[in-house]
Amino acid sequence: xxxxxxxxxxxxxxxxxxxxxxxxxxxxxxxxxxxxxxxxxxxxxxxxxxxxxxxxxxxxxxxxxxxxxxxxxxxxxxxxxxxxxxxxxxxxxxxxxxxxxxxxxxxxxxxxxxxxxxxxxxxxxxxxxxxxxxxxxxxxxxxxxxxxxxxxxxxxxxxxxxxxxxxxxxxxxxxxxxxxxxxxxxxxxxxxxxxxxxxxxxxxxxxxxxxxxxxxxxxxxxxxxxxxxxxxxxxxxxxxxxxxxxxxxxxxxxxxxxxxxxx
Amino acid sequence: xxxxxxxxxxxxxxxxxxxxxxxxxxxxxxxxxxxxxxxxxxxxxxxxxxxxxxxxxxxxxxxxxxxxxxxxxxxxxxxxxxxxxxxxxxxxxxxxxxxxxxxxxxxxxxxxxxxxxxxxxxxxxxxxxxxxxxxxxxxxxxxxxxxxxxxxxxxxxxxxxxxxxxxxxxxxxxxxxxxxxxxxxxxxxxxxxxxxxxxxxxxxxxxxxxxxxxxxxxxxxxxxxxxxxxxxxxxxxxxxxxxxxxxxxxxxxxxxxxxxxxxxxxxxxxxxxxxxxxxxxxxxxxxxxxxxxxxxxxxxxxxxxxxxxxxxxxxxxxxxxxxxxxxxxxxxxxxxxxxx
Amino acid sequence: xxxxxxxxxxxxxxxxxxxxxxxxxxxxxxxxxxxxxxxxxxxxxxxxxxxxxxxxxxxxxxxxxxxxxxxxxxxxxxxxxxxxxxxxxxxxxxxxxxxxxxxxxxxxxxxxxxxxxxxxxxxxxxxxxxxxxxxxxxxxxxxxxxxxxxxxxxxxxxxxxxxxxxxxxxxxxxxxxxxxxxxxxxxxxxxxxxxxxxxxxxxxxxxxxxxxxxxxxxxxxxxxxxxxxxxxxxxxxxxxxxxxxxxxxxxxxxxxxxxxxxxxxxxxxxxxxxxxxxxxxxxxxxxxxxxxxxxxxxxxxxxxxxxxxxxxxxxxxxxxxxxxxxxxxxxxxxxxxxxxxxxxxxxxxxxxxxxxxxxxxxxxxxxxxxxxxxxxxxxxxxxxxxxx
Numbered sequence: 001x002x003x004x005x006x007x008x009x010x011x012x013x014x015x016x017x018x019x020x021x022x023x024x025x026x027x028x029x030x031x032x033x034x035x036x037x038x039x040x041x042x043x044x045x046x047x048x049x050x051x052x053x054x055x056x057x058x059x060x061x062x063x064x065x066x067x068x069x070x071x072x073x074x075x076x077x078x079x080x081x082x083x084x085x086x087x088x089x090x091x092x093x094x095x096x097x098x099x100x101x102x103x104x105x106x107x108x109x110x111x112x113x114x115x116x117x118x119x120x121x122x123x124x125x126x127x128x129x130x131x132x133x134x135x136x137x138x139x140x141x142x143x144x145x146x147x148x149x150x151x152x153x154x155x156x157x158x159x160x161x162x163x164x165x166x167x168x169x170x171x172x173x174x175x176x177x178x179x180x181x182x183x184x185x186x187x188x189x190x191x192x193x194x195x196x197x198x199x200x201x202x203x204x205x206x207x208x209x210x211x212x213x214x215x216x217x218x219x220x221x222x223x224x225x226x227x228x229x230x231x232x233x234x235x236x237x238x239x240x241x242x243x244x245x246x247x248x249x250x251x252x253x254x255x256x257x258x259x260x261x262x263x
Numbered sequence: 264x265x266x267x268x269x270x271x272x273x274x275x276x277x278x279x280x281x282x283x284x285x286x287x288x289x290x291x292x293x294x295x296x297x298x299x300x301x302x303x304x305x306x307x308x309x310x311x312x313x314x315x316x317x318x319x320x321x322x323x324x325x326x327x328x329x330x331x332x333x334x335x336x337x338x339x340x341x342x343x344x345x346x347x348x349x350x351x352x353x354x355x356x357x358x359x360x361x362x363x364x365x366x367x368x369x370x371x372x373x374x375x376x377x378x379x380x381x382x383x384x385x386x387x388x389x390x391x392x393x394x395x396x397x398x399x400x401x402x403x404x405x406x407x408x409x410x411x412x413x414x415x416x417x418x419x420x421x422x423x424x425x426x427x428x429x430x431x432x433x434x435x436x437x438x439x440x441x442x443x444x445x446x447x448x449x450x451x452x453x454x455x456x457x458x459x460x461x462x463x464x465x466x467x468x469x470x471x472x473x474x475x476x477x478x479x480x481x482x483x484x485x486x487x488x489x490x491x492x493x494x495x496x497x498x499x500x501x502x503x504x505x506x507x508x509x510x511x512x513x514x515x516x517x518x519x520x521x522x523x524x525x526x527x528x529x530x531x532x533x534x535x536x537x538x539x540x541x542x543x544x545x546x547x548x549x550x551x552x553x554x555x556x557x558x559x560x561x562x563x564x565x566x567x568x569x570x571x572x573x574x575x576x577x578x579x580x581x582x583x584x585x586x587x588x589x590x591x592x593x594x595x596x597x598x599x600x601x602x603x
Numbered sequence: 604x605x606x607x608x609x610x611x612x613x614x615x616x617x618x619x620x621x622x623x624x625x626x627x628x629x630x631x632x633x634x635x636x637x638x639x640x641x642x643x644x645x646x647x648x649x650x651x652x653x654x655x656x657x658x659x660x661x662x663x664x665x666x667x668x669x670x671x672x673x674x675x676x677x678x679x680x681x682x683x684x685x686x687x688x689x690x691x692x693x694x695x696x697x698x699x700x701x702x703x704x705x706x707x708x709x710x711x712x713x714x715x716x717x718x719x720x721x722x723x724x725x726x727x728x729x730x731x732x733x734x735x736x737x738x739x740x741x742x743x744x745x746x747x748x749x750x751x752x753x754x755x756x757x758x759x760x761x762x763x764x765x766x767x768x769x770x771x772x773x774x775x776x777x778x779x780x781x782x783x784x785x786x787x788x789x790x791x792x793x794x795x796x797x798x799x800x801x802x803x804x805x806x807x808x809x810x811x812x813x814x815x816x817x818x819x820x821x822x823x824x825x826x827x828x829x830x831x832x833x834x835x836x837x838x839x840x841x842x843x844x845x846x847x848x849x850x851x852x853x854x855x856x857x858x859x860x861x862x863x864x865x866x867x868x869x870x871x872x873x874x875x876x877x878x879x880x881x882x883x884x885x886x887x888x889x890x891x892x893x894x895x896x897x898x899x900x901x902x903x904x905x906x907x908x909x910x911x912x913x914x915x916x917x918x919x920x921x922x923x924x925x926x927x928x929x930x931x932x933x934x935x936x937x938x939x940x941x942x943x944x945x946x947x948x949x950x951x952x953x954x955x956x957x958x959x960x961x962x963x964x965x966x967x968x969x970x971x972x973x974x975x976x977x978x979x980x981x982x983x984x985x986x987x988x989x990x991x
Binding site: 580 | 795807811827841971
């Protein structure tokens with residue numbers, strides 16, 4: 001899979017008069033998992049929406065391989081960049097296989113509705129997300145983790161080198177979270193660039209190669225989690241003091257002894 | 264400090280002032296309602312009647328046409344305004360309104376049904392309309408309760424709109440059968456105050472008094488119910504009983520008003536809305552302000568309906584819809600729909 | 604039903620019996636599948652190779668939706684026959700068909716060709732237009748209650764058409780005025796809902812408010828004119844096929860042809876619109892542009908249909924409901940909605956003509972009496988989602 005570069009240039013995103021993202025310049029490492037973290041309201045989901053062209057920039061631009069994504073046709077963008085929003089709503093009664101087939105839409109047309117390539121890609125996507133056993137089940141009957149994997153299978157079927165996930169684990173219990181994170185890791189191993197907004201700093205340390213920390217629409221830190229996550233950063237992001245200890249098994253950082261600043 | 268109390272709630276001084284202001288305004292509007300009209304008895308001639316003089320024609324117009332009309336406007340306004348405030352409090356829904364929820368349409372349908380089956384007496388009309396209002400009220404609140412829509416203010420309105428549409432169509436269907444009933448009801452069905460006599464008013468008084476007694480009894484528990492059913496139970500009230508009493512009171516009020524003036528929509532929405540804006544969310548104060556506000560709106564609308572297309576007259580329902588619908592939209596558009 | 608179909612058609616290739624006994628059955632089936640293109644469960648696939656070798660073309664036809672459309676077509680034809688045969692003077696079915704081509708009893712020919720056939724055509728066209736308009740609006744708002752009739756567009760069209768009939772303001776013909784009115788009402792409703800989006804019920808109640816204003820304006824217009832003109836305009840307020848303005852039916856036929864083609868062209872976009880906006884955009888849908896197109900088609904069809912039959916808006920609710928319950932949940936049933944809308948309209952007008960004969964019940968009242976409980980039932984159902 002060819003690698004694609006996603007970057008921003010002086011990106012400013014506003015809701016009405018409120019500036020959510022302020023003149024942000026960043027680039028996302030290709031073929032890696034990037035996690036965007038920060039406190040509530042820091043603009044991380046808005047940034048993701050901006051990266052996916054759901055939110056038009058007031059200034060600056062989002063660049064895909066050096067080209068402004070505002071200039072790309074919608075279908076062309078959908079062939080390069082897939083997005084899983086936070087509260088994805090599907091029509092009632094849709095089965096997993098039907099959902100995944102929708103991922104082929106950007107590649108299809110009125111007179112090209114189902115090709116052998118579509119068929120193969122859908123089967124591979126179902127297998128990659130480990131939902132092929134569930135293919136004929138209705139989405140409504142699945143567990144949260146299964147449903148989320150089905151949605152990710154849809155984005156896989158889009159065959160995009162870039163995948164953006166908005167809090168893919170927010171409504172899931174711990175076991176289902178791990179299911180999803182491991183799937184995300186597998187996708188990155190295949191050469192995809194994955195960007196996900198995460199709530200939980202520890203999960204971000206564990207599963208991301210690259211971390212973007214936001215506060216008040218500004219980039220506070222960027223880099224590999226092991227390098228950038230410090231007690232100082234945690235304090236700046238969340239106004240809490242903590243002790244960072246490495247996970248005995250994996251070495252990724254864990255937050256311990258968390259307390260409010262100054263206590 | 265607090266000179267006036269209502270159902271145990273002291274009224275703050277500014278509220279007393281507002282109430283006095285509204286009453287003065289209402290008196291002015293009532294006077295205007297006596298002075299202006301669609302016919303050729305102008306304000307000057309009507310004024311001389313009020314001064315104890317005036318020609319016979321003017322005497323007749325003012326005394327036998329405009330006076331009953333104004334008094335009935337007072338009654339209908341009080342009934343609809345209070346019914347709206349009660350319904351909104353008991354459903355905790357700022358959009359609950361007798362006209363929108365199908366209560367008025369229920370009353371209208373019942374009256375049409377009675378007419379088709381041969382009833383003619385206007386006195387009977389009131390009871391029938393109240394039964395119909397009761398049925399409509401129970402129907403829409405039942406729908407809301409069983410579908411879980413009770414918590415969603417907007418779905419309740421949709422259920423009401425569906426019920427209203429259905430009942431009005433059934434009413435039209437009934438009238439297709441029966442030309443006599445159709446003629447009798449044609450002007451009544453669009454809502455109007457014209458052509459009502461004083462004995463109409465007398466036939467309404469018992470039910471209005473009964474409704475008034477109920478309102479005085481439930482005002483305090485209703486204020487507690489605004490905090491939620493569990494809180495109200497915790498405070499020693501019985502939500503089921505309160506709800507039933509309120510439904511009875513609403514049915515009495517709306518049935519009486521509808522039997523007299525036809526199904527008039529939006530009064531019960533706009534009046535409590537304005538009352539809350541002036542007095543805050545407490546139902547006891549809201550009710551107090553609804554007393555002058557309801558007739559104020561009805562009589563003003565009635566005067567405008569006489570003058571706008573003179574020498575003919577506009578149905579009152581048209582005017583209330585024209586001013587009420589924008590309020591509906593404004594309430595819905597408000598960023599956070601307040602639950603009562 | 605769906606389940607059965609799916610099992611029947613979930614294609615297990617015949618050669619899967621020849622697989623290695625030790626192989627994982629799932630895997631070998633998957634490999635078999637990848638060799639040959641198999642239509643997804645519940646579809647027929649039509650494919651042909653392009654001569655220039657650009658990869659070939661393929662079409663998918665949803666079996667269940669196809670069967671549903673076929674059934675509805677048959678039902679519509681049966682209902683049309685009944686419509687032509689029944690009425691104040693009934694004809695034998697055997698006399699209807701010859702009369703259609705101008706043979707047989709002169710009276711029957713006159714009755715069929717001059718009276719009932721034009722009215723039948725008007726019923727089919729208005730029903731289909733309301734059905735498609737309703738289906739489009741429901742998909743657009745992602746809410747099955749958001750039909751043009753409920754969100755006030757019918758009332759807007761009616762108010763303007765009545766203004767034209769009573770000779771107020773501009774001297775445009777009723778269809779043109781109805782279109783202007785439909786557009787105005789749609790602009791108002793969507794404009795007022797702009798902050799909160801079209802999701803959910805607030806949008807609908809804003810529409811009810813807009814509808815109430817236009818309803819009141821209609822009354823106002825009727826109150827201002829003499830009783831004769833008011834009587835002439837009365838059919839507009841209830842919805843009937845009895846007084847069809849000249850030319851409006853032709854305009855509607857043209858508009859419906861255009862609207863159907865546009866709606867079918869938009870089918871794939873429409874099936875994406877059922878997802879949340881972010882998902883649809885992520886799948887390459889130009890959401891804002893498509894919404895405009897869908898809204899315009901819906902408003903156009905509503906305006907033209909109201910110009911013929913008045914506000915019979917509940918067809919826009921009932922038609923798509925029937926279509927959706929018959930078709931598969933995979934797509935947006937445009938054709939089925941058109942057919943079901945026409946069917947309901949024909950049956951409702953037939954009932955209105957026959958039930959209380961010689962009194963004719965306006966079709967708008969028939970549909971309201973049938974559709975009102977339906978609407979209540981939709982609200983009563985403890986539905987987890989709005990749009991099935």
